[in-house]
Amino acid sequence: MVPLSQELKSGDQVEIITSKKQSPSEDWMNFVVTHKARSRVRHWVNRERREAAELGREAWEKKAKRADVEISDQDLQQAAHELKFPDLQQMFYEIGSGLFEPQELVDHVRSAGPRGGDDAPSDDADDEEALRLRYEKFLDDAQETAQPALEVDGELQTDLATKYANCCNPIPGDEVFGFISKTGTINIHRTGCRNATHLLTTQPDQKDVQFVAALRVMGKDRQGLVRDLTKVISNTLDTDIRSITVDTDDGIFECTLMLYVTGLDHLRRVIERLRRVDAVHGVYRFEE
Structure with a gap:
């Protein structure tokens, strides 16, 4: 038996063992090849996150109702930031995933006292x-530490002029694309980077x-x-x-x-x- 990530060669015969308890995970993005497969895995992961966030919101609303706590979405967003969450969605996701207890949010809202108004000072x-x-x-x-070392067709290319974009800071394993600048330097960005929209290329894993x-x-x-x-x-x-x-x-x-x-x-x-x-x-x- 070999892992799902095992690379197949021409002529291999395989038996695929399935299970109703098995579901796609984000790690599968590291070895699936086709665009369709990557899209399906990404869709599954995003759906799981949305479902967990919905469960988290429901759990919070039930807890808030039992605790007789009333708070607007705007003030709840502020409370999420005070608890060091990047946004409400992440907070609800962690509640739904069991990483954060809704009772802790209730305690925080109560300890913060009455909210509302633009008069209250903020350190945001x-x-x-x-x-x-x-x-x-x-x-x-990160830029100082990451020495340019791009692997092309299995060979480590140390003589290529490469630059890891400091707007998104890619590391090996990220989905990336690169483009050649006017100076001949290959600028490498993460695919989600909002600052670059040029031709997508492939960057294999890097060694050492x-x-x-x-x-x-x-x-x-x-x-x-x-x-x-x-x-x-x-x-x-x-x-x-x-x-x-x-x-x-x-x-x-x-x-x-x-x-x-x-x-x-x-x-x-x-x-x-x-x-x-x-x-x-x-x-x-x-x-x-």
């Missing part, structure tokens, strides 16, 4: 500016190159959380840490981890394992 602008500056620093560090990736980890502050995070990364996952920045406020824990990874598969394993650490509510790739 300062927070966004600080986050932007941290992200720009991460991009600079480590890249800097940054993660945002959010959760409930507790004693020993930083120790547990670094232990999981260094010991369990055998991953080197470049830097770690920690910030706590009123029981809320947030840290930025800069790690050396070999590619997207490596990064996904790190994210999956960190999400299982006690008191961690969310782990996100650090992006704009």
